[in-house]
Amino acid sequence: MSKYELDFFVSWEELHKAGRLLAKTLHELGEWKGILTVTRGGMVPSAIIARELNIRLIDTICISSYDGQDRGNFQLTKAPKQDNQGKGWLIIDDLVDTGKTAAEVRARYPNAHFATIYAKPAGIEYVDSYVEEVTQNTWIRFPWDMKLSYSDPIVKGG
């Protein structure tokens, strides 16, 4: 049985708004050399932040660990070399959940600034900036994982 009891549905508009809020925070912190995007979840947030902060230098850290809601094999397929352990760079992901991905990435780039849109308590210690905290038992449904579909009226079970 899944340990996630709650669904948190995020629309494109909400994601865009949260991404802009994160960009504002990051802008106030100073100048950034570039973005290291944690694929795939960090790609849309990175696009929003890159546009707002006029960042054109973007690289990827290719890593995955989930198969649906199940934690699968941890796979790191690409981690670019960085001068000075990532100093002056932003690392962007959509969320930290257990913090395992963030811990792995941080160990490689300890001087970079790790930022996410959402953070759950177990992973929050690895994040320098985030927009919103959600509970550990919540599964976040990002807009790229959803489609519009018909819903029954509430009186009919919708």
Ligand SMILES: O=P(O)(O)OC[C@H]1O[C@H](OP(=O)(O)OP(=O)(O)O)[C@H](O)[C@@H]1O
């Ligand atoms: O804090 P953690 O428990 O490590 O979970 C967070 C990570 O899990 C998700 O990626 P996922 O492994 O699902 O890869 P994907 O974004 O390519 O689907 C998410 O984008 C984070 O990178």
